[in-house]
Amino acid sequence: MMRTVLVVEDSPSLARTYQGFLEHAGYCAEVAQTAAAAREKLNAAAPDLVLLDLQLPDGNGIEILEAAQDRPDAPPVVVITANASMNAAVEAMRAGALDFLAKPFDKARLLVTVESALERASLRKVVSKRTTTTPAARRMRFIGESRVMHTVYQTIEAVASSEASVFITGESGTGKELAALSIHESSRRAGKPFHAVNCGAIPENLMESELFGHVKGAFTGASADRDGAAAIADGGTLFLDELAEMPMALQTKLLRFIQLGTYQKVGETKTRKADIRFISATNKLPLEAIRNGELREDLYYRLNVIPIEMPPLRERGDDIGLIAENFMHAFARQEGKAFKTLSEDARAALKAYEWPGNVRQLQNVIRNAVVLQNGETMTAQMLPRGLMQAGAPGPAPRPAPRPTDGFSPAPASGSAPQGRPEQEILPLAIVERRAIEAALEATGGNIQQAARLLEIDPSTIHRRRKSWNRQSA
Numbered sequence: 001m002m003r004t005v006l007v008v009e010d011s012p013s014l015a016r017t018y019q020g021f022l023e024h025a026g027y028c029a030e031v032a033q034t035a036a037a038a039r040e041k042l043n044a045a046a047p048d049l050v051l052l053d054l055q056l057p058d059g060n061g062i063e064i065l066e067a068a069q070d071r072p073d074a075p076p077v078v079v080i081t082a083n084a085s086m087n088a089a090v091e092a093m094r095a096g097a098l099d100f101l102a103k104p105f106d107k108a109r110l111l112v113t114v115e116s117a118l119e120r121a122s123l124r125k126v127v128s129k130r131t132t133t134t135p136a137a138r139r140m141r142f143i144g145e146s147r148v149m150h151t152v153y154q155t156i157e158a159v160a161s162s163e164a165s166v167f168i169t170g171e172s173g174t175g176k177e178l179a180a181l182s183i184h185e186s187s188r189r190a191g192k193p194f195h196a197v198n199c200g201a202i203p204e205n206l207m208e209s210e211l212f213g214h215v216k217g218a219f220t221g222a223s224a225d226r227d228g229a230a231a232i233a234d235g236g237t238l239f240l241d242e243l244a245e246m247p248m249a250l251q252t253k254l255l256r257f258i259q260l261g262t263y264q265k266v267g268e269t270k271t272r273k274a275d276i277r278f279i280s281a282t283n284k285l286p287l288e289a290i291r292n293g294e295l296r297e298d299l300y301y302r303l304n305v306i307p308i309e310m311p312p313l314r315e316r317g318d319d320i321g322l323i324a325e326n327f328m329h330a331f332a333r334q335e336g337k338a339f340k341t342l343s344e345d346a347r348a349a350l351k352a353y354e355w356p357g358n359v360r361q362l363q364n365v366i367r368n369a370v371v372l373q374n375g376e377t378m379t380a381q382m383l384p385r386g387l388m389q390a391g392a393p394g395p396a397p398r399p400a401p402r403p404t405d406g407f408s409p410a411p412a413s414g415s416a417p418q419g420r421p422e423q424e425i426l427p428l429a430i431v432e433r434r435a436i437e438a439a440l441e442a443t444g445g446n447i448q449q450a451a452r453l454l455e456i457d458p459s460t461i462h463r464r465r466k467s468w469n470r471q472s473a
């Protein structure tokens with residue numbers, strides 16, 4: 001069925017231009033040049049989407065935005081703002097606009113925005129209809145029954161059946177890759193390959209070959225033809241992890257690949273085809289990465305059709321105990337240990353801790369405790385001391401908003417427990433840097449090995465080093 005877009009724009013020439021773009025792409029586009037006309041059209045029949053210029057001769061666009069939302073079918077609204085007035089865009093988003101376009105924009109940008117707004121709106125409808133808890137949570141390997149996680153499960157389920165690109169954000173270790181895999185496994189592409197590329201862990205000069213492959217002799221060391229991610233993931237899902245670490249020039253090529261579905265191997269002019277569903281992730285704030293020139297804005301909008309934000313572990317309440325218990329049972333089986341229950345005090349200590357490394361850190365803590373300790377009940381005493389000190393007295397301090405590197409600051413030492421005097425406590429970022437540098441020194445600069453010792457992902461080391469370089473530049 002043809003989808004209708006109501007274009008509300010007072011300039012006749014612009015209105016006609018937008019109308020032309022939309023009709024050429026297969027939409028039915030109607031034009032209203034005044035607020036009054038827009039209101040009339042909205043009342044007559046709801047369009048599937050409203051494209052709304054905020055500056056109208058006879059009234060404020062925000063009023064039209066509100067009128068659209070008051071309709072029972074509440075069509076999504078994309079607002080158009082003059083470049084200079086980003087405040088207006090922000091105000092409109094707060095008032096319920098789904099997205100905005102800053103003038104001037106081209107046809108491609110208009111169509112991508114409209115398409116993605118329509119897709120998001122229809123998926124939101126599906127998501128909001130589900131209010132009960134989903135048994136799918138079990139199918140998806142995630143442990144956790146908190147409200148925030150159920151929202152994640154519902155979104156995963158809702159998007160799985162579509163082909164929409166998904167963009168996952170969240171601190172390190174929150175389960176971004178697990179979410180990507182869950183989407184793949186609940187999608188039509190399950191059974192086809194799921195291929196992950198960690199853009200933070202691959203040297204820049206090899207990244208293009210990693211994505212698109214190369215032919216023999218394409219560069220020094222290319223001793224044979226090799227398939228890249230595009231060929232490997234053909235028919236399935238490609239997970240682009242740490243997307244903001246991809247070199248800008250390659251981001252341009254990736255964008256072209258996404259738009260056309262075609263690519264070229266390094267060293268070859270032949271054009272190849274691949275059918276791929278894209279899921280991307282980053283533990284940076286994407287808008288900040290765009291501002292810092294690390295992420296192409298058009299690529300981001302192309303990939304961010306459906307956003308999923310993985311909540312930090314500290315916001316998941318009783319999930320912490322639940323996850324810990326599950327890990328405890330799994331590791332006990334693996335290690336031939338007797339652990340069966342998690343004591344209440346252990347549960348409380350785990351819940352009070354801040355978990356800057358989130359689920360991955362919890363996994364490591366429990367693994368170590370299972371290996372080093374013995375008994376049927378895991379008590380708080382069996383947990384690492386640092387963790388106990390941070391969480392012991394009373395509830396954990398609520399952390400400040402997430403800083404850009406995805407790590408929480410060291411917990412404020414309000415009612416300092418016994419142990420070290422306050423002046424000896426260093427900011428977590430410094431402790432972290434020293435730990436990474438020590439590991440690199442111990443391994444002669446071998447990042448893979450250092451990462452293994454630190455039980456973190458190699459990409460974290462790459463990332464941190466980049467950000468230190470930036471700071472010192």
Ligand SMILES: Nc1ncnc2c1ncn2[C@@H]1O[C@H](COP(=O)(O)OP(=O)(O)OP(=O)(O)O)[C@@H](O)[C@H]1O
Pocket residue numbers: 141142143144170171172173174175176177178179283323359360363457
């Ligand atoms: N809710 C959960 N229940 C059980 N296991 C989980 C859950 N979330 C994450 N995990 C496990 O925790 C580990 C970290 O998850 P994952 O690798 O998906 O995180 P990430 O966000 O991609 O981390 P990073 O930013 O470091 O790449 C994995 O072993 C994953 O299986």
Ligand SMILES: [Mg+2]
Pocket residue numbers: 176177241
């Ligand atoms: Mg990951």
